[in-house]
């Protein structure tokens with residue numbers, strides 16, 4: 417059975433803290449809506465800790481089927497780890513608007529809706545769908561696809577509407593928890609996952625090979641237990657970059673690779689609502705080796721001061737591990753003055769030194785040279801072990817540093 421890392425709770429707190437600092441302009445806030453209904457405090461709490469709240473807030477048209485504290489106690493009695501709780505609760509969020517009026521006017525008596533469990537990609541076949549039935553006598557039933565009748569004709573029934581903003585969000589109370597064997601199935605513990613193996617299987621083999629050959633893999637693996645987000649460049653991106661990579665010193669190589677990791681778990685939804693600077697595993701001191709994420713229409717763009725990459729796929733997005741594929745290698749300005757191969761922006765064309773960082777812009781002084789940065793980051797506070805207190809203090813100091821900038 418997968419076990420929750422002891423670090424999850426403080427991390428969640430910190431993530432919530434960071435998330436609340438970054439400003440977002442969402443049309444709705446499920447946490448706020450449910451805060452007005454104290455009898456749903458448990459459900460509300462778990463929407464936050466599983467990050468489903470972020471996912472709900474970022475979607476336009478959504479229905480949340482809430483279960484009161486008494487109903488939630490049945491689920492909590494099963495002592496599921498957070499990833500399983502997330503799967504079960506994601507069955508309660510429909511990717512469509514179903515207000516009280518609409519569920520009482522379902523044509524032909526029943527309809528099947530796609531849930532956020534479907535959207536995780538973990539639900540096989542029809543396991544991510546819920547059937548809504550407009551039964552006789554004004555009763556409305558909700559059943560998961562493979563429901564076997566343990567609670568009568570439906571898994572749960574409609575109780576009342578808690579809040580509705582027409583065609584935006586509907587928050588309904590249902591009688592009890594919707595669940596299914598698929599949603600409750602053990603989830604591979606991401607902390608135990610071999611990150612490089614995962615990348616190799618999903619089109620990031622070249623990046624995984626570099627992590628292994630450079631030794632940077634160890635830092636990524638150590639961080640995986642406490643929460644990590646990795647942007648792995650596609651094989652094509654790495655292949656086109658190898659000449660420049662080989663030009664880097666060993667420290668420069670390490671730094672470049674660590675620059676592709678964020679020492680926090682960020683779901684795709686969290687990244688999309690962030691629109692700001694993020695520390696990386698290479699970060700040492702304020703503002704050094706930061707990345708910026710922002711949305712561009714439907715796309716998520718990760719930028720350095722030198723170039724930008726677009727997110728092209730999700731290898732895994734499961735607390736505490738998220739790995740996203742990007743279409744370019746991210747170039748920190750401390751190591752690259754401009755995109756390798758492209759004409760240099762300034763008159764420095766002919767004067768590129770062997771160590772690209774030697775003439776890199778930024779705060780002047782030897783401090784900023786590649787070996788200094790790379791060594792410091794290698795031994796510095798960003799190197800996070802699995803230990804709870806240690807991790808917490810490290811992450812906290814990072815967060816504080818981030819906040820004070």
Ligand SMILES: *[C@@H]1O[C@H](CO)[C@@H](O)[C@H](O)[C@H]1NC(C)=O
Pocket residue numbers: 436440442445446447448449451
């Ligand atoms: C949502 O509401 C909660 C509770 O009122 C609040 O703490 C949180 O900051 C809000 N989130 C956003 C993104 O506005």
Ligand SMILES: *[C@@H]1O[C@H](CO)[C@@H](O)[C@H](O)[C@H]1NC(C)=O
Pocket residue numbers: 610611612613637
């Ligand atoms: C991950 O798997 C690869 C290949 O199977 C292996 O070489 C590597 O040592 C593994 N890494 C860890 C941290 O177990």
Ligand SMILES: *[C@@H]1O[C@H](CO)[C@@H](O)[C@H](O)[C@H]1NC(C)=O
Pocket residue numbers: 659660663756757768769770771
């Ligand atoms: C690698 O370094 C050499 C020597 O400084 C330079 O001429 C070459 O342009 C560099 N190659 C790349 C791809 O950066």
Ligand SMILES: *[C@@H]1O[C@H](CO)[C@@H](O)[C@H](O)[C@H]1NC(C)=O
Pocket residue numbers: 791794795
């Ligand atoms: C960094 O740590 C390694 C071992 O983890 C050690 O060999 C090396 O001397 C350290 N470097 C500095 C500058 O402290």
